[in-house]
Amino acid sequence: MARRRFAALLMLPAIIFLVATVAYPLGTLLFNSFFNVKLLTPNRRTWVGFDDFVNTLTSPEVGTAALKTLQYSAFAMTLELVLGFGAALLFYAMRDRSAWARTIFIFPLLVPPIVAGLLWKFLLSLDTGMVNRVIDLLGLTPAGGQINWLGNVDTVIFTVSFADIWLTTSFVALVAYAGLQGLPADVLEAAEVDGAGYWQRVWHVILPLLRPVIAVIVIIRGVDVAKTFDLIFIQTEGGPQGASEVLSMEIYRTMIRYGNVGSASATAAVFLLVMAFFAALAYRVIWKPAND
Amino acid sequence: MRLKIGTAVLAASLALAGCSASATASAPASSGSAAAGQTIRILAEGGGVGLQKGIAEQFTKDTGIKVEFVEVPYADVHDKLAADISTGAGSYDLATIDVIWMTEFGPTLANLDDVMTPEVTADLPAALVADAKFEDHFIGMPQWANAEILFYRTDLFSDAKEQKAFKAEFGYDLVPPTNWQQYRDVAKFFNRPKDKLYGTAVKGAVETEWLAYVLQAGSPSVVLDSSGGVIIDDANHVKALEEYIAPYCTDKVGPDPATTDWAAAQNLFYQGQSAMMLFWAHAYRMTPDDSKVNGKVGVAPMIAGPGGIAAIPGPWYNVVPNDSPHPDLAKQYITYAYDHNVMGIDAPLGLAARTSAYEQFQDKAGYEAFKPLLTTLNAPATTGRPMNVHWQQITDEVLTPSVQKALTCKVSPQDVLTEAKSKIEAILKQ
Numbered sequence: 001m002a003r004r005r006f007a008a009l010l011m012l013p014a015i016i017f018l019v020a021t022v023a024y025p026l027g028t029l030l031f032n033s034f035f036n037v038k039l040l041t042p043n044r045r046t047w048v049g050f051d052d053f054v055n056t057l058t059s060p061e062v063g064t065a066a067l068k069t070l071q072y073s074a075f076a077m078t079l080e081l082v083l084g085f086g087a088a089l090l091f092y093a094m095r096d097r098s099a100w101a102r103t104i105f106i107f108p109l110l111v112p113p114i115v116a117g118l119l120w121k122f123l124l125s126l127d128t129g130m131v132n133r134v135i136d137l138l139g140l141t142p143a144g145g146q147i148n149w150l151g152n153v154d155t156v157i158f159t160v161s162f163a164d165i166w167l168t169t170s171f172v173a174l175v176a177y178a179g180l181q182g183l184p185a186d187v188l189e190a191a192e193v194d195g196a197g198y199w200q201r202v203w204h205v206i207l208p209l210l211r212p213v214i215a216v217i218v219i220i221r222g223v224d225v226a227k228t229f230d231l232i233f234i235q236t237e238g239g240p241q242g243a244s245e246v247l248s249m250e251i252y253r254t255m256i257r258y259g260n261v262g263s264a265s266a267t268a269a270v271f272l273l274v275m276a277f278f279a280a281l282a283y284r285v286i287w288k289p290a291n292d
Numbered sequence: 293m294r295l296k297i298g299t300a301v302l303a304a305s306l307a308l309a310g311c312s313a314s315a316t317a318s319a320p321a322s323s324g325s326a327a328a329g330q331t332i333r334i335l336a337e338g339g340g341v342g343l344q345k346g347i348a349e350q351f352t353k354d355t356g357i358k359v360e361f362v363e364v365p366y367a368d369v370h371d372k373l374a375a376d377i378s379t380g381a382g383s384y385d386l387a388t389i390d391v392i393w394m395t396e397f398g399p400t401l402a403n404l405d406d407v408m409t410p411e412v413t414a415d416l417p418a419a420l421v422a423d424a425k426f427e428d429h430f431i432g433m434p435q436w437a438n439a440e441i442l443f444y445r446t447d448l449f450s451d452a453k454e455q456k457a458f459k460a461e462f463g464y465d466l467v468p469p470t471n472w473q474q475y476r477d478v479a480k481f482f483n484r485p486k487d488k489l490y491g492t493a494v495k496g497a498v499e500t501e502w503l504a505y506v507l508q509a510g511s512p513s514v515v516l517d518s519s520g521g522v523i524i525d526d527a528n529h530v531k532a533l534e535e536y537i538a539p540y541c542t543d544k545v546g547p548d549p550a551t552t553d554w555a556a557a558q559n560l561f562y563q564g565q566s567a568m569m570l571f572w573a574h575a576y577r578m579t580p581d582d583s584k585v586n587g588k589v590g591v592a593p594m595i596a597g598p599g600g601i602a603a604i605p606g607p608w609y610n611v612v613p614n615d616s617p618h619p620d621l622a623k624q625y626i627t628y629a630y631d632h633n634v635m636g637i638d639a640p641l642g643l644a645a646r647t648s649a650y651e652q653f654q655d656k657a658g659y660e661a662f663k664p665l666l667t668t669l670n671a672p673a674t675t676g677r678p679m680n681v682h683w684q685q686i687t688d689e690v691l692t693p694s695v696q697k698a699l700t701c702k703v704s705p706q707d708v709l710t711e712a713k714s715k716i717e718a719i720l721k722q
Contacts, residue, residue, distance in 0.1 A: 039374050039378055040374060040396070040400055041378070061689070125551070125556070126548050127547045127565070128560075128563065148550065148551070150551045151496075151548050151550030153550075153700075239497060239551075239692065239696060240496065240550040240551065241693040241696045241697055242689075256370075256374065258684060259374070260722075
């Protein structure tokens with residue numbers, strides 16, 4: 001018993017820190033979600049129970065933003081995983097010769113997201129952007145004219161993710177590379193001796209062994225990409241016509257620009273629950289089978 | 293054991309959160325002491341700091357009261373002021389805020405009727421005085437005013453070949469356009485995408501310019517009438533939207549407007565890729581030295597519609613939060629800033645609020661934008677946005693998307709605005 005008390009005492013500073021920086025803001029968010037409360041008058045609040053939750057789940061704006069978030073996340077995550085693992089496999093094959101390549105590859109990771117968003121906003125600009133200029137020089141401009149990367153309502157939710165993919169594929173590559181380096185060499189050699197081709201080794205040996213690494217990447221990057229705000233906001237502010245307005249932007253507008261704290265808190269609480277669900281799912285589907 | 297600890301922590305956090313909601317409300321605001329040697333803190337964005345720095349330095353010399361600016365980016369002015377007011381922290385003695393936030397912050401700002409005397413308001417454009425009011429009293433003193441005017445390429449307009457060709461095509465002289473039809477004609481004439489020149493750039497990412505068209509059409513107000521009724525689908529609004537999208541949808545002028553915001557239009561003009569632009573007057577003195585159009589920019593008043601010249605003004609106001617630590621000193625500064633308002637013209641943004649300040653400079657070289665600006669600001673049809681608490685939401689969720697939808701050229705302006713009306717009515721019911 002004395003040991004348990006001592007252990008609890010040692011944990012106390014960390015618990016206090018977590019309560020102050022995580023649990024308290026979270027508790028405030030959940031508390032506010034049951035009230036009609038405005039930003040400028042937080043002391044004046046009316047109990048509304050689950051009304052704001054019902055409004056969140058039935059709101060067309062929230063529904064559209066949720067769909068946009070899903071589209072953005074799925075597209076960005078897929079490309080980041082494919083490109084990141086591809087780069088990691090390449091670095092692994094190059095062994096020590098990959099040192100310079102890896103160093104250059106992580107440069108985008110050092111760029112602040114706001115700067116990355118601005119950079120890609122200019123690159124993808126319809127008339128003055130470098131991307132369309134290069135496409136034009138290569139003679140690949142479509143018959144209908146230059147590509148309106150950030151102005152097409154059907155595709156903007158995917159094109160705004162280019163900045164995200166450019167920024168964080170190197171993170172995926174680095175984590176995957178670290179995982180690859182930890183793989184048991186004898187297992188890979190055995191597979192090679194048994195006649196397995198390169199892609200067979202990747203699919204049947206390497207990827208299964210990397211399940212915990214993949215789970216970490218999917219959970220961390222998945223949550224990160226789902227709550228992206230600055231990258232998209234700086235490029236399109238959620239336009240045109242709300243076609244790139246993701247859930248984080250909807251919550252920001254509702255709380256800060258419209259002053260609806262209660263409503264925004266309810267939406268954020270639902271978002272949190274959905275994220276927790278997906279994280280748990282990723283753990284159960286990807287990580288856990290590797291440990292069974 | 294772990295579950296018990298976790299439950300206790302969660303319960304404690306929720307209890308703390310509930311307590312803090314009422315604890316914040318009862319925290320008293322700090323009281324100020326009015327004496328020279330004190331410091332007042334002003335929340336402002338970069339341009340606002342630049343415009344007031346000289347005034348503040350002179351204020352300190354004359355009164356001994358120090359001025360400390362808290363300089364933040366544009367959106368942070370709103371967010372920081374909102375956070376400060378909601379927590380009752382009382383961090384700022386006054387703030388310089390955009391007119392679009394006046395209604396939202398109205399109930400939390402001090403009454404300035406004693407500062408905004410008839411003598412003061414007589415030297416301010418009527419639209420700025422109207423926007424300074426919340427309910428039946430003044431809450432802000434305009435620090436600077438701005439409005440869109442017409443910018444055009446003097447090299448193109450004065451070229452003899454261009455003048456001859458324009459007259460041959462349209463039957464009248466090539467001059468800076470003064471009305472809708474002339475604006476479209478000139479834009480069509482100079483629209484040469486193969487030569488990387490557009491007649492103008494229609495802005496689809498912002499709503500303000502279309503609202504100016506609404507006033508130019510003859511509407512007394514925009515979107516909402518004086519009693520708060522939704523009028524966005526009336527004949528004036530529809531006509532204004534038809535005219536606004538016509539250069540792009542009918543005349544095929546300009547780049548795709550979906551992503552054309554203020555910065556994009558300004559950039560296009562500075563790169564020499566547009567012959568005209570409608571833009572905020574302060575930009576006249578901000579043409580980059582290395583710009584292709586440096587020295588080739590002319591200005592004229594905002595164009596007119598059937599209702600005359602009109603624009604949506606963009607003033608910024610000095611306001612005093614109710615929990616300002618030194619409200620009397622803040623008002624003293626506001627009065628001083630008004631008296632020395634002309635000093636703002638020497639700042640990089642080069643703006644003021646007082647008509648007399650602009651009149652002092654309007655005939656001087658380098659200040660050619662002031663006459664068109666005053667003409668536009670003082671036009672009878674120039675009116676501010678409705679003072680409605682939901683205005684930001686109406687702008688973000690309805691007005692800007694509606695302009696963008698109309699500029700797809702696939703939906704009629706009437707249909708766009710009919711849909712907009714029902715959305716606005718839903719917002720107003722919240």
